[in-house]
Amino acid sequence: MSIKAISVKASDSIEAVSKFKDKLGDFSPNFILFFSSSFYDSSNPAKALSDAFPNCQVIGSTSHSEYCNNEFNSSSISFMAMDKDSINDVCVKVIENTDSDAPDYITPIKETHSYFGGYDNILESFDKFVGIVLFESSPKSEEYGMDKIGTQTDILYVGGSSSEMNGTSRVYANGKSYKNASILATLKTVNGYKIIKTQSAEVFSEKGLTVTKSDVKNRIMYEIDNRPVADVYAEVLGINKDEIGDYFVSNPLGVLANGEIFIRTFNEIKENGITLHCGIPEGTVINVLKIGDIINDTKRDLDNIITKKPAGVINFNCLYRTLEITNKNLIPKYCDLFGKYTSIGFSTNGEAYLGHINETSTMLVID
Numbered sequence: 001m002s003i004k005a006i007s008v009k010a011s012d013s014i015e016a017v018s019k020f021k022d023k024l025g026d027f028s029p030n031f032i033l034f035f036s037s038s039f040y041d042s043s044n045p046a047k048a049l050s051d052a053f054p055n056c057q058v059i060g061s062t063s064h065s066e067y068c069n070n071e072f073n074s075s076s077i078s079f080m081a082m083d084k085d086s087i088n089d090v091c092v093k094v095i096e097n098t099d100s101d102a103p104d105y106i107t108p109i110k111e112t113h114s115y116f117g118g119y120d121n122i123l124e125s126f127d128k129f130v131g132i133v134l135f136e137s138s139p140k141s142e143e144y145g146m147d148k149i150g151t152q153t154d155i156l157y158v159g160g161s162s163s164e165m166n167g168t169s170r171v172y173a174n175g176k177s178y179k180n181a182s183i184l185a186t187l188k189t190v191n192g193y194k195i196i197k198t199q200s201a202e203v204f205s206e207k208g209l210t211v212t213k214s215d216v217k218n219r220i221m222y223e224i225d226n227r228p229v230a231d232v233y234a235e236v237l238g239i240n241k242d243e244i245g246d247y248f249v250s251n252p253l254g255v256l257a258n259g260e261i262f263i264r265t266f267n268e269i270k271e272n273g274i275t276l277h278c279g280i281p282e283g284t285v286i287n288v289l290k291i292g293d294i295i296n297d298t299k300r301d302l303d304n305i306i307t308k309k310p311a312g313v314i315n316f317n318c319l320y321r322t323l324e325i326t327n328k329n330l331i332p333k334y335c336d337l338f339g340k341y342t343s344i345g346f347s348t349n350g351e352a353y354l355g356h357i358n359e360t361s362t363m364l365v366i367d
Contacts, residue, residue, distance in 0.1 A: 002085030002190075003312035003366065004029075005342045007068035009076045013043035016077050017052050029053065029081035031090045031187070033132065033314065034060035035346035036077040038167025045077060046172035057090045059185050060172040061134045063346035064163035064319055070339030072331050074165060078344040086311045086366055088128070088188040091115040094173050099139035099180040105148035112186045113153070122155070130193045131157035132314070132364065134183040136171045137349040140219060142356035143279050145182055150354065155186060158195050158362045160316030160348030169349075187366075191311070194365040197353050198301040199263050200321075204251060205236045205288040216279035222272055224286075229274050233266075236288045245269060249320055252359050253280070254289040263289065263359040265320065277350055277358045291359070294325055295333050298361065302337060306365060313338060314364040315345030321361060322347040 006023050010016035013036075032053060036045045041062060049058045068078040093108035113119045122129055133149065135142045142161055149157055162169040173183045187193075209232065213223035224232040234241040237251060248266040253276075255262045264286070267275040280286065306313075315338065325334045338345070345363075353362040 002083055003342050004081045005068050005312065005344045006079045007066065007071050007073055007076050008079065009073070013040045013045040013048040016040060016045065017048040020079050021052050024081060027081060027083065029056050029083050031082045031087050032056055032058045033080045033344070034077055035063040035066050035344060036060055037066065037075045038062040038164040038169070039075050040077060041168055041170050041177065044177050046177060047175045050175035057092050057185070058172070058174055059092055059132070059134060059183050061160070061162040061346065062164045062167065062170045064165045065322055065347045067315055067317065067335065067338065067343070067345035069343055070335045072335050078346065080312060080314065080344045082312065086190055088190050089116070090188070091186045092173050093184045094178065095145070095182040095184065096178065097180060098136065098141045098145065098182055103141065103145070105145060106152055108184060109149065109152040112184065116188065127192050128189050129155050130187055130189060130364065131155050132185045132187065133157040133159035133352050134171045135159070135161040135350070135352065136169055136179055136181050137161035137163065138169050139180050142350055142352065143216065146352055146355050156195060157184065157352060158316070158364050159352040160346070160362065161350040163319055163347055163349045189366055191367040193367060194305055195353065196301055196305050196363040196365060197360060198298050199261060199360040200292040200294040200297040201252065201254060201261055201263055201289040201359070202292055203254065203287045204290040208285040208287060211280050211282050211284045211286060214280055214282045216281050219276045219279040220270060220273040221276060221280060228272065230269065233288065249324070249359070250291050252289050252291070253286045255280070255284060255286055261289065262355060262357050265358050278356045291324070294321055295330055295337070298334070299337055310341060310365045310367050312366045313341045313343040315343060315361055316348050316351050316363065317345050317361045318351060318359050319347040319349060320359050
C-alpha cells in the first residue's frame, strides 16, 4: 500500500502522533499531510510529527471539521501518509508575511523548479507534477497568491484555506506553526494524478451582470450594472432587500469560464456594499446561481473522473458545503462516497484551483 489515511483523537498532539505512528506500523512515509482541529494547535502537531518522522516532509492546516475515509469528525486529526510508491519526491516551501502588500511567491517557486532540476526537466515528465497549496485564511490574500502562482509556473496547485472551530487558524510545515503564511508542497507523483472540481450549482439568472464598483482587496462589492449591489441581487431573486442575507449561501454568484462555474459567495451586508468570501474585480461578468444536490453532483463527478481505484484522494471541501449536508443530515451519505477510497479532507474557508473560490470541493486524486 502506497498511501494510508488515519483519523485520531487524543488529549494533545504528542499522544495523537503516537497513536498515528502505532497504526502505521512498519509503513515508511516520505510525505505526510494532516488536517487538525485547532484544539491541537497549542501542542503543535507539526512538531510532534517531525520529531516522530525526522526524514519525512510534513505539511498541514487547522480545520473546523475533518474527513477520513468514510468518517466525519471534529476535534480530531486526519493524517495521510504517502511513501515512495506514490510520491517520488516532494518540495515544501513556506511563504510568510501574506498579510503584507506583496508577499514573495516568486522566489519559492523558482527554488521549487531548481529543486527538481530546472523547469525544462519538469516539463519532460510534466504529467507527474502537481502542487498542494494551504493558505492561512486570516490575511484574505488567497486571490493574490493564486494569481502569482499561476503567472510563475504551469504546475497546477489545488488546496484550501485554513479553518478553525473555537481556536486559532494556522498552517504547518516541517515542525513549525505559521500565522499569515501559505504552504506550497510540490509533488512528483509516481503514477500521475487527477484534479476534480465539483460544485452543486446551476445558473439562476441567465442574464450576465457586470460588477461596476468593487474593492477586491477587502472583498466588498458595491455596485452591479452601476446600481447598488443589494438592489440588483434582491431584484434578480424576486425578494425584498431586507431578506437578502437569507439567500447568500443558497444563491451565490458565479463566474462562468468556458462553460465552467467558479463560485463566489456573499458574506454580510457592510456599509453600502456586501462582503464576499472571494474578491471579484470590476468589469467581471457574473450570474446569480442556485445550489443543487451536493450528494448526487459529487457522486457524478467522482464516478466520471475516477475510473479505477486510486492510491488516495484529498478533499478540500468548503465549510458551507459541510454545513449544508450537516443541516440536512446527509453526512453519512456524503462520507459513503469517499469510503471506497483511501481519503482525507477538511472543511475549508475557501478552495484553491486556478484561483480562489468557495462553495466548492477541489480534490487531488493520486493514482
